[in-house]
Amino acid sequence: MDCDFRDCNDFIKSIPIINEITQSTQLNFQSSLHEWFKSMSFEDYKKIKTFFADLEVDFFVEFMPVGGGASGETTEEEYRNFQRAVNEGRISKLSDQQVYTLVSKAISPEVMSAYKFCVAKKTEACTHNPPDPVNRPNPAPEPTEGPNYGINYRVKQIGTYINVTIWYVPYNETDSWPIVENFYVSESVKCLSGCLKEKTKLDSEHVIVLERVDPKEATIVIDFDKTSVTIQLERDKVPPIKIQRFRVNYNINEFSGNLLTCTLPNGYKILSGYKATLMETSGRVTGGILLGCFPKTSNEWNIRLNGVSKAPFYISINAIYDPLNEWEIKTFKNSAKNSTSSNCEIEDGYILTGGGIDISLNDDSIRHEIGVHAFYPRDKKTWAVAINGQLTNQEWELSTYAIGLKKKGNLEGQINISNDNQTWDFQVNDRNLIPVGGGFILEDSDPLRDITGITPLDLIPGSENTRGFAFSWNPIRGLAADSVFTKYITSLKHPEMDINVIPEESIINI
Structure with a gap:
């Protein structure tokens, strides 16, 4: 009894070679392949043999290897002998299991399941002597699990x-x-x-x-x-955020050269970094100690020394702990020749979290009278910097860096601004906002002024439960309190309030 296998073959005809083989709608794949062997050329044989070998399917028909890593080279004369044996009926068809192995290597499990189910049903329907339902064993065998039609x-x-x-x-x-x-x-x-x-x-x-x-x-x-x-x-889920603060202590007595790199431990990615604080032996905070303070990569921070100094200093870095690599942090850079100000924008799809600055001069062996009086987020996409001091008769390049966190789900970034000139700190009272970076503009008329430090408030004794930053700066003349300034904070808002800031700093000594 002939049986129409058209629908079964359709499951696997998306494979080009198999589509070429299964031309007859009245034969299943085993029979189609057997018939194809009778008439195919030696070149066709080599093509299908390579196809099966690529799928790592091994099977043999009589003495003739077809496919798989165990197959050897077959000459054209050997192939002609094989084809003669097929036509004389001395070569049997492939087994169901061999075909299932082949097809399962080439197409998806779902389509494979459908093909096996279809063949099983067709084979049952084509049986010449179906079992008598009255004499069927009791209990009946479990039904074959079919595909999702x-x-x-x-x-x-x-x-x-x-x-x-x-x-x-x-x-x-x-x-x-x-x-x-x-x-x-x-x-x-x-x-x-x-x-x-x-x-x-x-x-x-x-x-x-x-x-x-x-x-x-x-x-x-x-x-x-x-x-x-x-x-x-579903709504895009936002992974939790864990923030670790680092304090990097430098003792520059041990260094030669002026460009130093700090590398964070594996799994940490930098959100922001702050200008350095240097304490001289007199106890006075001194400005102008750095020409550069900027991210090199997502977990490396660079500083460029301003000349040679004998005293230690430190910088602060905020980093996200991301061992599963769920967050992308990217550094953007923009440079300008002989300019006293520069801006850098992040790409669309990122949240601005921090920035950096670098002043590159021809002679880095001497101390330059240069200060940084602007280092802040100008808007949600732009980090801005500005420098001042003795810049005549010099050539320099001013580079601005912006750090962007790839936005996920409903994670938001905010810029908080304070024009209060009476306080040195800036607190964020909105419990939904987590401060991650700080910025500052000094607007007084001093010809040389410099931002010397931005410190998380909760790290200052007595302010453990306060969220925000403390700011310090250095005017050459007069009192710091006489200055006019604007303070900035970059913050993140998680839709599930799932941002955890580790209370203490992790110390790195360089």
């Missing part, structure tokens, strides 16, 4: 990218492939590739690649001529 899909998200794989399992041999009538994605996602077009036939697995452009819920609707599918994507 109709539209199937699976969703996988990697970062902001979403892969939707969709396929159709026919109900029977007369069931036609569905045809697309409409494809819709909501505004929170953007279709990058595989976007289904009207009149597209879903006759094989199809992959749609989307990018999430907004953290809110997303909807995908695909209307076919026979059904509609709605795929709901």
Whole structure:
């Protein structure tokens, strides 16, 4: 009794070589391959042999190796002898298990399941002498687990990218492939590739690649001529954030050269860094000790010394602990020749958390009368710096750095500003905001003024429960309290309030 295997073959005909083999709708794949051997050329044989070998499938028909790593080289004369044996009926067909092994290497598990189920049902239907239902053993054998007929899909998200794989399992041999009538994605996602077009036939697995452009819920609707599918994507989850503060102590008596690098332990990524504080033997805080204080990479910080000094100093760094690499932090840089001010912008999709500055001069062996009087977030995308002092008859390059945290979900970045000239600190009272970086502008008329330190308030004895920063600066003449200044804080707002700031500093000695 002949049996129509058209619908079974359709499951695996998406593979080009298999599609070429399975021309007959009345034969299953085993029989189709056996018939194909009878007429195929030696070049065709080498092609399918290479195909099977690439899939790492080993099987042998009689004395003739076909496919797999164990196969040897076959001459054309040997192949002709093999083909003669096939035509004379001395070569048996491939077993079901050999075919299942081959097909499972080439297509998805879902389609493989559908193919096996279809073959099993067809084989049962084509049996010449089906068992008498009255005499069937009791209890009856467990039914074969079948595929999910109709539209199937699976969703996988990697970062902001979403892969939707969709396929159709026919109900029977007369069931036609569905045809697309409409494809819709909501505004929170953007279709990058595989976007289904009207009149597209879903006759094989199809992959749609989307990018999430907004953290809110997303909807995908695909209307076919026979059904509609709605795929709901949940709101983008925001991973928790753990922030560690580092205090890097430098003893420059031990160094030669003026550019020093500090590397944080593995798993930490820098959110912000602050200008250094130097205590001379007199106890006076001195400005102008650094020409550069900036991120080199996501976990390295550079300082450039201003000439030679004998006293120790320290800098402060805020870093996110990210051992699972869930967060992307990127450093942006902009340079200007012989300019006293410079700005640097982050790319779209990032949150500004901090910045850096570097002044590169031709002669770094002497101390230059230069101060930094502006080091702050000008807006949510821009870090700005400005320098002052004795800059005549010199050539220099001023570089500004901006640190950006890749935005995820509903994570927000805020810029807090205080124009209060009566206090040296700036507290953030909104419990939803977590301070991560600080900035400062000095606006007095002193020809040489310098920001000398930005320190988290909760690290100062007596202010353990206060969130914000303390600011210090150095005027050459007069009192610091006579200055006019603006203070800035960059902060993060987590939708689940899941930002944990470690209370103490971790010390790094260099």
